[in-house]
Amino acid sequence: MPTPFSEQTRFTAPPTAVHAVLVDPAFLRARAERSGALEHTESVSADGEAVVVTSTRTVSTDVLPAAASRFLGSTAVVEQVERWDPAAADGSRRSHLTLTIRNAPVTLTASSVLAPDGPGSSHRLDGTLEVRVPLLGGQVERAALPGLLQLVRSESALAQEWAAGA
Numbered sequence: 001m002p003t004p005f006s007e008q009t010r011f012t013a014p015p016t017a018v019h020a021v022l023v024d025p026a027f028l029r030a031r032a033e034r035s036g037a038l039e040h041t042e043s044v045s046a047d048g049e050a051v052v053v054t055s056t057r058t059v060s061t062d063v064l065p066a067a068a069s070r071f072l073g074s075t076a077v078v079e080q081v082e083r084w085d086p087a088a089a090d091g092s093r094r095s096h097l098t099l100t101i102r103n104a105p106v107t108l109t110a111s112s113v114l115a116p117d118g119p120g121s122s123h124r125l126d127g128t129l130e131v132r133v134p135l136l137g138g139q140v141e142r143a144a145l146p147g148l149l150q151l152v153r154s155e156s157a158l159a160q161e162w163a164a165g166a
Helices: 015-022 025-034 066-072 137-164
Strands: 003-011 039-047 050-060 075-084 093-101 106-117 120-131
Touching: 003 106, 003 137, 015 106, 015 120, 015 137, 025 039, 025 050, 025 137, 120 137
Parallel strands: none
Antiparallel strands: 003 120, 039 050, 050 075, 075 093, 093 106, 106 120
């Protein structure tokens, strides 16, 4: 059964500035480098009025729970696709994110809302992590989720730095 999570970040910048950072290829490269990716690719494309951000990162599994690293090997390829809807009248945006680990039964799905919040904005991410391994999936999810949320927080902090400088 998937493990739910929720994370919220506040920005001093308005949603338009934060969104511009989150889809900036230079930010995406910096995000991958800060995460310790051994290799990475990023792309930003349009699909009608939506903006699609695709990234692939090869990461070391030495920071994962031992059971996961034994299953995955020394590295894992993380593929992430985030689709941003067009801005609403108030400047808010919604996105849908899917993160998978290549050749592993792991999927993170989430939706987010980037909305005005006073003079700045807030970004709320709600989703689930699912590890499809009989009997052990829930244990692996609970062990992996704190690390994934720490990564989300680290990436949010980087986005805050970039948005503050925008």
